[in-house]
Amino acid sequence: MARFGPGDAVHVRAAHPPGHVRTPWFVRGKRGVVARVLGEYANPEELAFNRDGLPKLPLYEVRLRQHDVWPDYDGSPRDTVVVDLYENWLEPAGEER
Amino acid sequence: MSGHDHDHDHDDHAHPPDEDGPLTHYQALEVAVRELLIEKGLFTADDVRAAIEAMDARNPSRGAEVVARAWVDEGFRERLLADGNAACAELGFDTGAIRLAVVEDTEDVHNVIVCTLCSCYPRLLLGLPPDWYKARAYRSRVVREPRTVLREFGTELPDEVELRVHDSTADLRYMVLPRRPDGTDGWSEEQLASLVTRDALIGVTLPRLPEPAPA
Amino acid sequence: MTDGGRLVHDLGGLDAGPIAKDAQHDYALWEKRVDALLVLLSARGLLKVDELRRSIEQLGPGAYDELSYYERWIGAIAQIMLERGVLTTDELGRRMAEVEARAAAGA
Numbered sequence: 001m002a003r004f005g006p007g008d009a010v011h012v013r014a015a016h017p018p019g020h021v022r023t024p025w026f027v028r029g030k031r032g033v034v035a036r037v038l039g040e041y042a043n044p045e046e047l048a049f050n051r052d053g054l055p056k057l058p059l060y061e062v063r064l065r066q067h068d069v070w071p072d073y074d075g076s077p078r079d080t081v082v083v084d085l086y087e088n089w090l091e092p093a094g095e096e097r
Numbered sequence: 098m099s100g101h102d103h104d105h106d107h108d109d110h111a112h113p114p115d116e117d118g119p120l121t122h123y124q125a126l127e128v129a130v131r132e133l134l135i136e137k138g139l140f141t142a143d144d145v146r147a148a149i150e151a152m153d154a155r156n157p158s159r160g161a162e163v164v165a166r167a168w169v170d171e172g173f174r175e176r177l178l179a180d181g182n183a184a185c186a187e188l189g190f191d192t193g194a195i196r197l198a199v200v201e202d203t204e205d206v207h208n209v210i211v212c213t214l215c216s217c218y219p220r221l222l223l224g225l226p227p228d229w230y231k232a233r234a235y236r237s238r239v240v241r242e243p244r245t246v247l248r249e250f251g252t253e254l255p256d257e258v259e260l261r262v263h264d265s266t267a268d269l270r271y272m273v274l275p276r277r278p279d280g281t282d283g284w285s286e287e288q289l290a291s292l293v294t295r296d297a298l299i300g301v302t303l304p305r306l307p308e309p310a311p312a
Numbered sequence: 313m314t315d316g317g318r319l320v321h322d323l324g325g326l327d328a329g330p331i332a333k334d335a336q337h338d339y340a341l342w343e344k345r346v347d348a349l350l351v352l353l354s355a356r357g358l359l360k361v362d363e364l365r366r367s368i369e370q371l372g373p374g375a376y377d378e379l380s381y382y383e384r385w386i387g388a389i390a391q392i393m394l395e396r397g398v399l400t401t402d403e404l405g406r407r408m409a410e411v412e413a414r415a416a417a418g419a
Binding site for chain 3: 119120121123125127129130133137139140148149152153225227228229232233234238240241246264
């Protein structure tokens with residue numbers, strides 16, 4: 001069952017393990033909001049070593065404001081970047097804004 | 098000695114040789130891997146040919162056709178946004194088991210697609226991606242300075258529009274449904290599709306009416 | 313925070329030059345065959361795309377940038393075939409030598 005729902009503020013874990021990871025470096029440690037719950041998918045970190053990737057993980061479309069990702073971002077304050085992240089990389093972010 | 102007049106290897110003969118230069122290390126590796134896998138019965142040379150032909154048949158015009166249909170058929174547009182694979186199948190395009198998400202541009206939001214980690218692309222609909230999409234410059238920069246990158250493609254967006262960059266990091270592949278250009282009322286689907294380029298489906302350009310021909 | 317542990321493929325936000333948007337090469341037949349190998353192997357459960365990615369990601373920074381796209385792919389496909397025991401290093405080495413000899417004889 002998905003732990004987060006649309007609109008939930010989430011924090012992307014700032015972990016840097018070796019292995020195969022689909023969480024881009026540039027969003028680790030950043031804050032975003034769940035835009036959509038995309039379903040459940042096999043864990044790529046396990047598939048990478050030819051294991052079955054089970055149990056499947058909920059996958060989320062997480063929307064981050066560019067200004068939260070790059071403090072010196074020089075585009076529009078409305079601009080966002082969207083990444084699809086597996087649940088093991090997300091924590092609740094709390095109400096900080 | 099000249100070997101061009103006889104079959105000196107197990108290459109698939111339906112295709113011309115790649116090039117005249119000597120075989121590189123990686124080309125030799127490809128031939129060796131393919132031959133051994135075929136000899137072990139894991140697939141046949143015909144399977145390889147069929148896979149190549151299937152990929153050659155996919156191209157951005159399929160995406161353009163999908164977009165044009167969505168512009169003229171509201172019900173199709175809704176189905177496309179809800180389930181990209183099923184909607185493409187309505188037009189006869191098999192997009193495989195990987196989920197295709199179509200993201201819609203509006204007055205307020207412009208979408209652009211990238212894969213910063215590798216080169217994920219809706220290849221089962223659009224075919225192989227352009228070189229720049231797979232290269233370091235685009236993958237590095239478009240998430241950090243997307244407006245500058247779009248400007249390099251000749252695309253200028255007002256600040257009131259949210260520029261939304263989708264990084265295809267996981268199990269979905271993304272395609273943009275651009276806005277229908279003004280001045281196209283009454284156009285046929287075929288005419289509309291001709292406005293939709295590969296780059297517009299990635300989101301780095303916008304569909305545009307052709308420049309009026311010089312008098 | 314340093315970038316310790318950041319792998320070569322994880323490019324988002326790095327500095328880079330202009331985009332070569334008009335420099336499209338035609339895919340060579342051998343590149344299309346590499347693409348086909350991946351499709352066929354993955355359809356038969358003989359390779360997972362995430363295995364391929366892992367193998368590519370483990371390339372050093374020099375190799376990642378110097379190799380072309382499909383060179384990275386075929387290198388990774390071969391690596392996975394060895395890891396899974398579908399192919400052996402010995403048979404691959406012998407066949408490559410044979411392929412190179414054939415090409416040299418035919419050139």
